[in-house]
Amino acid sequence: MQAKLDGTVEFEQQQLKVEIWRRETIERAASGVDGVLSIDLGKRSRKIVQNGVLRAESDEALRSRIDTVSALMDGGTHTLQTAEGQQFDNLRIDAFEMGQKDYSGRGACQEIEIKYTQLKDF
Secondary structure, X not given: OEEEEOOOEEEXXXXXEEOOOOEEEEEEOOXXXXXXXXXXXXXXXXXXXXXXXXXXXXXXXXXXXXXXXXXXXXXXXXXXXXXXXXXEEEEEEEEXXXXXXXXXXXXXXEEEEEEEEEOOOO
């Protein structure tokens, strides 16, 4: 299954783990009053972990693709589109980890894991 990051970086997605939205509240109590005041702060963020493979025709081209993903760890927000038509907006890339590198007749491939925080939902 192909996935695209910001519509430019393509890779084979093997697994996508999407956690539920985290909801925040503030609880306040007062002396002499039974109960608490609960202020709902709404949805905050959720974690998304993606495992996949980057492929390229050569080792140099693979390094270039890895550098492109690394450059996206800029604190800005990005968009992930999956082959199934899911789209995740407002993603901050928190970690980009590489696993095993392999070579075949088609070129080079690198296992990757990208950890995102989705900051808001529209």
